[in-house]
Amino acid sequence: DVKVTQSSRYLVKRTGEKVFLECVQDMDHENMFWYRQDPGLGLRLIYFSYDVKMKEKGDIPEGYSVSREKKERFSLILESASTNQTSMYLCASSFSRGQFFGPGTRLTVL
């Protein structure tokens, strides 16, 4: 089975801190994605990556950056966390026939 893991299930940070969210997949998938999930808004795509060192902006990239130095790892970076970035963050990887999701990181920015 495909496994997608995220470094933290729950995270609490202060406004202005730099935040790293890590995602690792074990199935050699080329495509990886970062979403945020908020009540009533569903999943919104932040960034995605088709290959190592390649990234594309999604629908809401402002305030975020990403890094993909190795195929299995896709990191989401909040350069200076703000309270409006409090959310559930979901990482996913895909081959071509569907996405596989990690358990999510619930981030609270105080």
Next chain:
Amino acid sequence: AQSVTQLDSQVPVFEEAPVELRCNYSSSVSVYLFWYVQYPNQGLQLLLKYLSGSTLVESINGFEAEFNKSQTSFHLRKPSVHISDTAEYFCAVSEGGNQFYFGTGTSLTVIP
């Protein structure tokens, strides 16, 4: 880009009753269609998918969905729900298997 509409944000249903969760998408080009389920404080799990072939697809826990190309719909159904089916359900569409577009979700609550 695709647009995915889940008309019902909340669906309460009594245990052992049938349920239908509706999903419509915007484009009529060839698409892949998915339903995901999310239990509280967990990530999304793939419930079922339509890629090609038979328009009726089934999951291992009794859900089924039917692809209707003319109506651009992919509604999810179950003839008899259980308490354990209480969860958030997301419909998703992909045109080429790379980008995925999600609906805003339907919260299914099964009432004992």
